[in-house]
Amino acid sequence: xxxxxxxxxxxxxxxxxxxxxxxxxxxxxxxxxxxxxxxxxxxxxxxxxxxxxxxxxxxxxxxxxxxxxxxxxxxxxxxxxxxxxxxxxxxxxxxxxxxxxxxxxxxxxxxxxxxxxxxxxxxxxxxxxxxxxxxxxxxxxxxxxxxxxxxxxxxxxxxxxxxxxxxxxxxxxxxxxxxxxxxxxxxxxxxxxxxxxxxxxxxxxxxxxxxxxxxxxxxxxxxxxxxxxxxxxxxxxxxxxxxxxxxxxxxxxxxxxxxxxxxxxxxxxxxxxxxxxxxxxxxxxxxxxxxxxxxxxxxxxxxxxxxxxxxxxxxxxxxxxxxxxxxxxxxxx
Amino acid sequence: xxxxxxxxxxxxxxxxxxxxxxxxxxxxxxxxxxxxxxxxxxxxxxxxxxxxxxxxxxxxxxxxxxxxxxxxxxxxxxxxxxxxxxxxxxxxxxxxxxxxxxxxxxxxxxxxxxxxxxxxxxxxxxxxxxxxxxxxxxxxxxxxxxxxxxxxxxxxxxxxxxxxxxxxxxxxxxxxxxxxxxxxxxxxxxxxxxxxxxxxxxxxxxxxxxxxxxxxxxxxxxxxxxxxxxxxxxxxxxxxxxxxxxxxxxxxxxxxxxxxxxxxxxxxxxxxxxxxxxxxxxxxxxxxxxxxxxxxxxxxxxxxxxxxxxxxxxxxxxxxxxxxxxxxxxxxxxx
Numbered sequence: 001x002x003x004x005x006x007x008x009x010x011x012x013x014x015x016x017x018x019x020x021x022x023x024x025x026x027x028x029x030x031x032x033x034x035x036x037x038x039x040x041x042x043x044x045x046x047x048x049x050x051x052x053x054x055x056x057x058x059x060x061x062x063x064x065x066x067x068x069x070x071x072x073x074x075x076x077x078x079x080x081x082x083x084x085x086x087x088x089x090x091x092x093x094x095x096x097x098x099x100x101x102x103x104x105x106x107x108x109x110x111x112x113x114x115x116x117x118x119x120x121x122x123x124x125x126x127x128x129x130x131x132x133x134x135x136x137x138x139x140x141x142x143x144x145x146x147x148x149x150x151x152x153x154x155x156x157x158x159x160x161x162x163x164x165x166x167x168x169x170x171x172x173x174x175x176x177x178x179x180x181x182x183x184x185x186x187x188x189x190x191x192x193x194x195x196x197x198x199x200x201x202x203x204x205x206x207x208x209x210x211x212x213x214x215x216x217x218x219x220x221x222x223x224x225x226x227x228x229x230x231x232x233x234x235x236x237x238x239x240x241x242x243x244x245x246x247x248x249x250x251x252x253x254x255x256x257x258x259x260x261x262x263x264x265x266x267x268x269x270x271x272x273x274x275x276x277x278x279x280x281x282x283x284x285x286x287x288x289x290x291x292x293x294x295x296x297x298x299x300x301x302x303x304x305x306x307x308x309x310x311x312x313x314x315x316x317x318x319x320x321x322x323x324x325x326x327x328x329x330x331x332x333x
Numbered sequence: 334x335x336x337x338x339x340x341x342x343x344x345x346x347x348x349x350x351x352x353x354x355x356x357x358x359x360x361x362x363x364x365x366x367x368x369x370x371x372x373x374x375x376x377x378x379x380x381x382x383x384x385x386x387x388x389x390x391x392x393x394x395x396x397x398x399x400x401x402x403x404x405x406x407x408x409x410x411x412x413x414x415x416x417x418x419x420x421x422x423x424x425x426x427x428x429x430x431x432x433x434x435x436x437x438x439x440x441x442x443x444x445x446x447x448x449x450x451x452x453x454x455x456x457x458x459x460x461x462x463x464x465x466x467x468x469x470x471x472x473x474x475x476x477x478x479x480x481x482x483x484x485x486x487x488x489x490x491x492x493x494x495x496x497x498x499x500x501x502x503x504x505x506x507x508x509x510x511x512x513x514x515x516x517x518x519x520x521x522x523x524x525x526x527x528x529x530x531x532x533x534x535x536x537x538x539x540x541x542x543x544x545x546x547x548x549x550x551x552x553x554x555x556x557x558x559x560x561x562x563x564x565x566x567x568x569x570x571x572x573x574x575x576x577x578x579x580x581x582x583x584x585x586x587x588x589x590x591x592x593x594x595x596x597x598x599x600x601x602x603x604x605x606x607x608x609x610x611x612x613x614x615x616x617x618x619x620x621x622x623x624x625x626x627x628x629x630x631x632x633x634x635x636x637x638x639x640x641x642x643x644x645x646x647x648x649x650x651x652x653x654x655x656x657x658x659x660x661x662x663x664x665x666x667x668x
Contacts (some may be wrong), residue, residue: 023481064482114490118513122463125456127635138629139622143614146631148358148398154639156448163419179452280471287473290579295468296484302463304488 012039013321014056016046016077018066026063030310034061037314038165043067050076059084059317061310065092066194073102080321084313085330087300088112088168091222091249095332106316109167111308116299117171120247123293124215124269127243128155131295146230151239153268155212156180159162161204161213163229164220164248165191173199210237215245222249223333230254235261243269247299250276259285262292273299346373347656348390350380350411352400360397364645365640368395371649376589377401389413393652395645399426408435416655418648419665421635422446422502425557425584428666439665440651445643449635450554451505454582457606457628458510458550461578466628487549487576487603490514495548495549497541497564498555498583499525506552507533518544543639545572550580557584558668569593570601582634585611594620597627608633 015038019025026034034040038059046053054076062069063086074080074097082104085093090107098105104285126132129152137143137150156230157180162169165187173183176199185191186209196203207251210216216238220226230244231254238244241287244267255276261267269291286292312328319326349372360368367640368374373390380387388410394403394417401407403417407430416438419427424441432439460466463486471484494510494529496503507517510533517535519525524537538544542583545551551573555561566589573579579602581588590611596602604626613632621627635644647663654661 021483025482027483071336107522112584114514115488118459118489119463121513122456122459122465125452126460126465129456129637130468131456131460131628131630131633132466134633135628138614138631142615143617143631145357149355149361150631151638151641152633153637154449154637175509175512178509179455180448183390282475293465293469294472295465296472298463298484298486300467302486302488303483306485 012037013058014039014041014053014079015317016043016057016060016067018042018043022130024064024066026061026307030063033307033310034314037318046076055079058321061313061317062086062093069098070094071097074103075096081092082106082317084317086306086309086313089222089249090330091251095330099332104320104326105290106313106320106326106328107330108309108312108316109328111312112304113167113171115302115305116168116247117175118303119273119295119299120168120172120217120219120245121175123245123247123273123295124160124217124243125155125270126154127245127269127293128158128215133290153243155215157182158214159184159212160258161185161209161216162201163187163206163209163218165201166219166221167245169217169219171193172219173201176219181215184213207237211236211239213242214239215243217245218248218252220248220252222251227251228254230258232257232260235266238267240265241268243267243271245271247273250274250278255286259289262286269293270279271295273297279293288290342457344388345391346371347567348373348375349652350375350377350385350391350394350401352377352397358398358400360395361641361645364642367645368649371653384410392416393418394457395648395652396420403427403432405431407591408432408437416440416652416661418442418651420641420644420648423556423584424665429665433667438655438661438665440655440661441665442644442647442651443663445640445647446635447501447505449503449637449640451509452584453608453633454502454506454552454554454580455509455629456633457580457582457608457630458494458552458578459489461580461604461606461628462487462550464491467625487578489550492516492549493518493547494574495519495538495544495551496535497498497521497544497551497553499535500556502582503552503554504529504533506554507535515550518547520544541569542572544572545569548577549574550578552580553583553587555583555587558661561587563587565589565593567596570596573602575600576601576603578606580606582608585609585613590621594624597624603610606630 017026020031021040057077058081060083080103085107088109159182160176162185165185184204185201186206190203229252241299271293271297351360353376355362391411392413392415396419413463414437419441420442484524491514493516496519499519518538520538520541564587606628608630651661
């Protein structure tokens with residue numbers, strides 16, 4: 001029995017992961033899931049015996065951007081066929097370089113969508129209603145009353161401008177609609193009329209969206225075209241009562257311009273699940289502004305989402321190994 | 334129907350008593366101009382300094398955050414008082430029977446309140462589920478740089494929400510939660526109509542226990558009455574899932590706070606998010622302030638620019654109707 005088990009495990013394709021548990025490792029429960037389909041090898045095990053162990057690795061599971069995929073690593077893995085990224089953004093991967101090694105890359109667009117849309121809504125509501133500030137007042141040793149004139153801004157029936165109406169952006173629109181929000185959106189491609197009507201969304205040019213929105217939510221991929229998409233000009237077009245929410249990538253916003261806009265009250269507030277870099281240096285001005293909420297990239301940080309992402313990544317990697325159609329392959333631009 | 338004040342030429346506007354203007358419990362400065370169009374504003378300070386002259390002028394009182402306190406003494410000193418308008422929907426701070434015994438009508442402001450309070454409920458639900466406040470502290474704290482890979486919250490999309498109290502606020506929460514594909518259970522004194530249930534996909538739980546043992550999120554949206562006092566206590570919390578979150582946007586006294594502290598400390602429930610406590614604010618040494626799995630907010634409820642504006646407009650409409658002897662849009666009677 002035992003021999004058969006050991007044999008079976010060795011038959012499973014080798015999968016490289018950063019580690020198991022701890023601050024940067026894969027969760028124990030996810031490791032167990034991976035072990036059902038792969039012979040799981042940690043970076044530590046690889047580095048201890050690169051020559052022998054390197055040959056066994058056919059797949060890499062990249063989670064929270066780890067392990068880092070560089071030329072050295074790729075050269076040490078002659079039988080690598082696919083990198084399965086947990087998450088939808090792949091801007092941390094050098095797709096051209098990886099492609100040159102004949103290795104495919106997959107992501108997990110389905111698993112991330114609901115959780116990320118929920119996080120966008122959470123940030124918008126928290127910012128509008130001054131939830132973080134309020135929670136600090138509620139527990140502060142100096143508080144002896146709650147001021148009557150301490151107010152936030154209304155979300156119901158306000159105007160939400162969604163920049164990037166892909167899978168996640170559309171789910172944000174579905175949620176916002178239930179708050180009777182007026183929804184404007186901007187996207188590379190316009191959605192179909194039925195899709196627009198289903199969520200009551202109006203297609204807008206960027207300038208119009210920025211000028212009319214009470215809340216601007218960024219839900220785009222990071223590409224050379226979207227880097228610093230929101231800069232001084234765009235912030236200047238926004239209402240002084242408006243809030244900027246970012247659940248894309250930090251580099252989509254010109255952070256220096258954002259700091260200036262927040263300090264000068266060009267816009268009212270910002271709520272960022274993503275920054276550049278992550279985390280920000282501890283002396284960064286964004287950390288000191290009281291009209292900013294920052295969260296540590298927890299857009300998909302739920303028990304359920306992380307499991308779904310692992311499952312989606314597993315399905316993608318297995319499809320490559322089994323020469324089947326690949327559900328979510330990503331290609332260099 | 335908008336009621337226009339019947340002002341004879343040369344006649345004074347009816348006197349409206351308010352606690353104060355601005356300050357801790359005062360009428361918002363932004364609303365003063367609007368109020369002065371219809372009323373002669375009298376503050377409690379002005380009234381107390383000159384009771385003899387002022388007392389006959391006061392025909393209405395506008396309560397802002399439960400002040401001024403309406404007691405027998407005050408009612409006796411206002412012979413021409415016709416109506417008390419409350420900012421907000423909760424009337425538990427008023428002795429309705431006492432007020433009615435003086436022949437004074439009462440009104441609350443239900444329309445303005447429901448959307449903003451529903452939004453507060455959703456904000457707290459999402460913030461608690463996704464550990465937003467904790468996450469913020471990780472993101473900005475000088476000592477903590479990396480967010481652990483095992484910093485995980487719980488999923489909102491597709492989870493089960495149990496709404497206790499399906500009045501207009503509870504129903505608006507159901508409408509919002511539906512968009513997150515949440516499964517909705519509700520418990521209420523009376524069952525809603527079938528169409529109303531179907532519109533939000535809500536299942537009625539005649540027994541509160543059935544709701545408590547199935548819900549991932551329990552949201553309390555009831556009025557405070559003798560029947561709802563300590564509605565959620567040790568027994569109710571033990572029926573809840575250990576992975577569940579309790580959200581209170583009603584009144585602090587609806588939840589047994591001591592039982593809540595114990596339940597949160599021992600993992601009987603996962604977390605709580607409270608916009609209301611008893612008292613408000615809590616004493617600074619209260620155990621709830623120290624628990625990691627609690628979010629407390631300072632009675633955000635309706636605290637937005639638009640909602641507060643609408644509340645004052647609703648109050649004015651009610652007062653003008655009462656003074657004109659017309660039906661009031663939201664009159665409240667003693668039960």
